[in-house]
Amino acid sequence: MKEKRFGIDIDGTVTCPTSLVPFINDAFSLNITLEDIKKYDLSEALNIPPDKMRDWFDKTEPEIYASSPLAEGAGAVLxxxxxxxxxxxISARRQHLFDITETWFKDKSIHYDHIELIGSHNKLEAAKQYEVDIFFEDKHDNAVMLAEELCIPVILFNTPYNQDPIPKNVIRVNNWYEADSWVNQWxxxxxxVPLART
Incomplete structure (x- = not known):
């Protein structure tokens, strides 16, 4: 009997956070790694004009999503x-990307009970609507807001762009195996509780 309801972000959480990097390097003639992206806002992180970054992302988004690799351990744990x-x-992706998203889930053999593309980073209303018991996220301010507003634990997947301080009920993990370990304990x-480090 399934009792707990898990709200799960997609990009940088289920997909590997490095997914964007080859596309960025190719489009902007750069040679960066994920470690160079210290802010979630790519325009700010890479000093690229916002309009230019937005236009590029709008054009490239479908290709990025179709080819994104799974994050470490995501397939096995999910x-x-x-x-x-x-x-x-529950993803900030826009609704017109639903078919690409669903195809990717099927290609990767990732089971889902529901996919909600809300077209915004504000996942609070969707998390309330679906009465999630725990949320999995890579965006720092999302994680903090969900944890504080809903009083639920939020698992934050560690990346160079989400290193600001976190409250007690946001738990950092390095991969899905650590997330699974924490969920088992919870x-x-x-x-x-803090994740026990071995």
Missing amino acids: SKWQHQFHLLF CKTKEI
Whole structure:
């Protein structure tokens, strides 16, 4: 019986956060790695004019999403969780990208109970609507807002662009195996605890 409802971001969370990097390097004649992206806003992080970055992203978005690799451990952990939890994917992607998104999930054999493309980074209303018990995210301010407004644990996947301080109920993990370890502990105790490092 599935009881817990998991809200899960897609980009940089289920997909590898490096997905954008080859496309950025090719389009802007750069030679960066993920470590060079210290801010979530790519225009600010790479000192590229916002309009130029937006135009490029709008054109390239479908190709990026169609070819994004899975984040480390995402396939194995989500495959395990599909039998235990409701998996509700809530993304800032826009609705016209639904078919590409759904095809990617099928190609990667990722089970989903629902995919919600809200076209905005404000996931609070969707998280409330679907009554999620825990959220998985890579965007720092999203993680903090969801944790504080909904009083739920939020798993924040560690990246160079989300290093600001976090409140107690936002838990940093380096990969999906660490997320799974924390969820196992949380399901047993229902307490917000720091991830035990081995």
